[in-house]
Amino acid sequence: MSSIHDIQVQSIDGESLKLERFAGKVLLVVNVASKCGLTPQYEGLERLYEDKRAEGLEVLAFPANDFKEQEPDSNEQIKSFCTTNYQVEFPLFAKISVVGDAQHPLYQALTDAQPEAVGEGPMRQRLEGYGIAANPAPQVLWNFEKFVVDRQGRVVARFAPDVAPDDARLLATLEAELAKR
Numbered sequence: 001m002s003s004i005h006d007i008q009v010q011s012i013d014g015e016s017l018k019l020e021r022f023a024g025k026v027l028l029v030v031n032v033a034s035k036c037g038l039t040p041q042y043e044g045l046e047r048l049y050e051d052k053r054a055e056g057l058e059v060l061a062f063p064a065n066d067f068k069e070q071e072p073d074s075n076e077q078i079k080s081f082c083t084t085n086y087q088v089e090f091p092l093f094a095k096i097s098v099v100g101d102a103q104h105p106l107y108q109a110l111t112d113a114q115p116e117a118v119g120e121g122p123m124r125q126r127l128e129g130y131g132i133a134a135n136p137a138p139q140v141l142w143n144f145e146k147f148v149v150d151r152q153g154r155v156v157a158r159f160a161p162d163v164a165p166d167d168a169r170l171l172a173t174l175e176a177e178l179a180k181r
Helices: 041-055 075-086 105-113 122-129 168-179
Strands: 008-010 016-018 026-032 057-063 146-149 155-159
Touching: 026 041, 026 105, 026 168, 041 057, 041 075, 041 168, 057 075, 105 155, 146 168, 155 168
Parallel strands: 026 057
Antiparallel strands: 008 016, 026 146, 146 155
């Protein structure tokens, strides 16, 4: 797939839309969960969104309950949690599956385009230390994996879940893409 812009998604409020709505923007697509050890990344994602939105960055959050049932809530509850606890203003989408047989077409396209994640390593060992069998590549490893999509809808990078929103590697990638017009 050359562009993710043709993929249909649903907003957290139930509006059906195509990702072409974000054409011309640099996207940071993240699978999120409210009951995960990485949930505090919402704060960094919101700060990143606030800092880079004027330059053309959109953070797109897709809740998923694929990992140890860490996102069991309804879309309405997820929205309330994110806005109340983390003052999230970036777009939230309806809960989807990011792995397995029920994998959403967006995540099929993302993982096909970028089968390996930057920063892969420490998170996998931590999961295994907890007795959790980690998904093999190209599957999404865990909550808060990040995909960078350029202004034309092409997936240009992928970052492991424990690569924080303020990680120098992620920031450098975003800044390079935002600098392109």
